[in-house]
Each structure stands twice: as structure tokens, then as C-alpha cells.
Amino acid sequence: xxxxxxxxxxxxxxxxxxxxxxxxxxxxxxxxxxxxxxxxxxxxxxxxxxxxxxxxxxxxxxxxxxxxxxxxxxxxxxxxxxxxxxxxxxxxxxxxxxxxxxxxxxxxxxxxxxxxx
Amino acid sequence: xxxxxxxxxxxxxxxxxxxxxxxxxxxxxxxxxxxxxxxxxxxxxxxxxxxxxxxxxxxxxxxxxxxxxxxxxxxxxxxxxxxxxxxxxxxxxxxxxxxxxxxxxxxxxxxxx
Numbered sequence: 310x311x312x313x314x315x316x317x318x319x320x321x322x323x324x325x326x327x328x329x330x331x332x333x334x335x336x337x338x339x340x341x342x343x344x345x346x347x348x349x350x351x352x353x354x355x356x357x358x359x360x361x362x363x364x365x366x367x368x369x370x371x372x373x374x375x376x377x378x379x380x381x382x383x384x385x386x387x388x389x390x391x392x393x394x395x396x397x398x399x400x401x402x403x404x405x406x407x408x409x410x411x412x413x414x415x416x417x418x419x420x421x422x423x424x425x426x
Numbered sequence: 427x428x429x430x431x432x433x434x435x436x437x438x439x440x441x442x443x444x445x446x447x448x449x450x451x452x453x454x455x456x457x458x459x460x461x462x463x464x465x466x467x468x469x470x471x472x473x474x475x476x477x478x479x480x481x482x483x484x485x486x487x488x489x490x491x492x493x494x495x496x497x498x499x500x501x502x503x504x505x506x507x508x509x510x511x512x513x514x515x516x517x518x519x520x521x522x523x524x525x526x527x528x529x530x531x532x533x534x535x536x537x538x539x
Contacts, residue, residue, distance in 0.1 A: 342526040342527075352515060352532070352533055352535065353530070353532045353533060354517065354530040354533075356529075356530075359526070359527065361526075400469065404526050404528075411524050411525060411526040412457065412474060412476075412481070412482075412524065413471060413474075413482075414459075414471065414519075414528055415471075416468060416469040416470075417468075418468045419468065419469075
């Protein structure tokens with residue numbers, strides 16, 4: 310079975326603080342992909358990043374960075390110098406090759422980030 | 427290019443009424459997924475289709491829910507009769523078959539009074 314755990318239910322920070330959102334996953338697949346999505350108050354799911362299980366390089370995109378560590382089954386997301394517009398719910402998700410070939414996307418429960426001015 | 431299109435965006439109905447949610451996948455995509463998002467259960471996969479054929483409906487909560495995909499460009503999710511606990515946001519997503527990347531629609535917010 311596949312599982313994604315986001316232990317942090319809600320995080321509150323003040324603007325310009327750095328914040329890290331944790332994601333721990335479980336899978337028996339050797340080939341899998343990990344994702345982060347942002348869900349702003351408007352409700353849509355915004356794709357942020359995809360990482361495959363063979364690529365452990367960390368990635369940086371502007372103020373966003375991601376740390377993928379297979380040894381700890383973690384795929385953490387850091388926002389540097391947070392801004393009010395970063396306030397949203399962030400979901401980590403996993404899709405594995407499994408028996409059905411990358412068809413079942415499993416989401417974590419989400420972390421609500423509140424950035425105050 | 428148009429993304430996944432869902433209609434209506436918002437639906438308010440009374441308990442016992444039939445509700446039909448609609449989805450138009452991205453042209454050329456041959457897999458379609460229906461998800462439901464609730465506070466209690468988070469985002470969960472309800473059902474998915476490959477080449478218009480339902481493959482796994484194990485996430486469908488009960489017989490009141492049904493989904494169809496009559497052709498490659500249209501799918502419906504129907505709830506009959508609706509109940510207040512069905513209130514949720516329903517997302518449709520599409521992808522190329524066996525691709526790891528799913529593209530999500532904007533969602534339909536359903537409220538059952």
C-alpha cells in the first residue's frame with residue numbers, strides 16, 4: 310500500500326520567515342513519482358513540482374526548494390522569505406508504478422500555511 | 427490550449443435531489459479520474475477510466491454514486507439521491523494513459539442542504 314504523511318496540520322509564520330513543510334511517504338514500488346501541489350483559497354490545485362524516484366537532486370525554483378531523501382523516504386518543501394501570497398494548503402502526493410502503472414495518485418492530508426504580514 | 431473543464435463550478439441542491447457533475451478532459455488524454463475532497467477524508471480517488479472504460483471504482487462511496495464516460499471527451503459523476511454528507515469539492519483530472527502526470531480541473535463545489 311502507498312501512503313503519504315504530512316504530520317504538520319497547520320503552520321503559521323510571519324512574512325519573510327523561512328518555512329519547511331514535511332512529507333514522508335511509503336511505497337513498495339521502486340519507480341515512483343512525488344509531487345507537491347498548492348491549493349490557494351480559491352480552491353484549485355496548482356502543480357508545483359514532480360520528482361521521480363531515481364533523481365535525488367534537490368531542486369530550487371525561486372523562493373521554493375525541495376529536498377528529496379530516499380534514505381528517510383522524505384520529500385520536504387521549503388519556502389524562503391515567505392510572503393502572504395504563499396498562504397494556502399499544500400499537498401504532497403505519490404504515484405507508483407504498482408500493478409496499474411502510475412494510475413493511482415495518493416495524497417497526503419495537507420498542511421495549511423498561514424503567512425501573516 | 428484548454429485544460430480540464432468542469433461544470434458547474436458550484437452546485438447547491440437539496441437532499442434527495444439528483445446531482446450531475448460534468449468533466450471534459452484535455453483533448454488527446456485517454457485516462458480520466460474523479461477525486462473528492464472533504465475535510466474528513468482529504469483528497470481521495472473515486473474512480474478512473476482508461477479509454478472510456480472504468481478500471482477501478484473502489485473509491486466510490488456507495489451505490490448512490492455512479493460515473494460514466496460515454497466518449498473520450500466527456501464524463502459525468504452522478505449522485506442520486508444526494509445527501510448532506512456528499513458536500514465536497516469534486517475534482518476531475520486527465521492524463522495520457524499510464525502517465526504519471528495528471529492535470530486537474532478547477533473542481534466543482536457541491537453543497538447538499
